[in-house]
Amino acid sequence: MEKGAALSMPMGGVFYFKRNFLSVKIDYLAMLGEARGNNPDLVEGAVICENAGSDGITVHLRKDRRHIQDKDVLALKGVVRGKFNIEIPLSDEIIGIAKEIKPTQVTIVPEKKHESKEGGGFDVRRYRQKVKDTVKFFHDQDILVSLLVDPDAETVELSKDCDADFVEIHAGTYCNAVDKAVIDREIARIYGAANRAAEIGIQFNAGHGLNYQNVLPVLNAKLLGDVIIGRSIFERAETVGLFKAVDEMLEVLE
Numbered sequence: 001m002e003k004g005a006a007l008s009m010p011m012g013g014v015f016y017f018k019r020n021f022l023s024v025k026i027d028y029l030a031m032l033g034e035a036r037g038n039n040p041d042l043v044e045g046a047v048i049c050e051n052a053g054s055d056g057i058t059v060h061l062r063k064d065r066r067h068i069q070d071k072d073v074l075a076l077k078g079v080v081r082g083k084f085n086i087e088i089p090l091s092d093e094i095i096g097i098a099k100e101i102k103p104t105q106v107t108i109v110p111e112k113k114h115e116s117k118e119g120g121g122f123d124v125r126r127y128r129q130k131v132k133d134t135v136k137f138f139h140d141q142d143i144l145v146s147l148l149v150d151p152d153a154e155t156v157e158l159s160k161d162c163d164a165d166f167v168e169i170h171a172g173t174y175c176n177a178v179d180k181a182v183i184d185r186e187i188a189r190i191y192g193a194a195n196r197a198a199e200i201g202i203q204f205n206a207g208h209g210l211n212y213q214n215v216l217p218v219l220n221a222k223l224l225g226d227v228i229i230g231r232s233i234f235e236r237a238e239t240v241g242l243f244k245a246v247d248e249m250l251e252v253l254e
Helices: 027-037 044-052 070-077 090-100 128-140 152-162 172-176 180-199 232-242 242-253
Strands: 021-023 056-060 085-086 105-108 144-149 166-172 202-209 224-229
Touching: 021 085, 021 242, 027 044, 027 152, 027 232, 044 056, 044 070, 044 242, 056 070, 070 085, 085 090, 085 224, 090 105, 090 128, 105 128, 105 166, 128 144, 128 152, 144 152, 152 166, 166 180, 166 224, 172 180, 180 202, 224 232, 232 242
Parallel strands: 021 056, 021 224, 056 085, 085 105, 105 144, 144 166, 166 202, 202 224
Antiparallel strands: none
């Protein structure tokens, strides 16, 4: 049974499986508002997501403040009941803001081309010492740290060496692939990264590009924990409403 992260043992020693944890990335709601010239209520959106069963909310605070503003993050911090995850660049300014907001978790992501590897994940090797220092800084504040990385064993190992609590696999190459051979290769890479993470003891999440269909093979990755999904949920919400869209995603994750 590959999906070990979903394995739980209640009293009595009987094993059962529950779904992977869902964190809804709420940035796309802000993007929709910008496209339409209105100002959507991100707080209301987050509350609906959690009432529908989402285990947490993810938001990306960029240096250029595209889509999400400081006030949005502060407001969300006040209402999110589950895991509040802020994606941040390796920027002293944003690191300082994250310290003051004190989310459950930060996820270090690339924002400039030279910060990312081919698949879109953070270049941990290039910025290894800065990453390590930043992880320690957040750990001193009792904040968990995840690194958005490509699905390769070496980067998973480097993330563990930096004392990160999680790696989030950037699934973009897999999600954008149309050729079956490429899809199969990328799924194999995701599984390989998950296996290595399990071997060395770092927790494994996945995000960036996942939707109701392509998430299914990813769920078989060993010890998969959080699944971070945003765009496809809000696109589906255009038809069925946000509560139902989240509920449908949770059914997929069962």
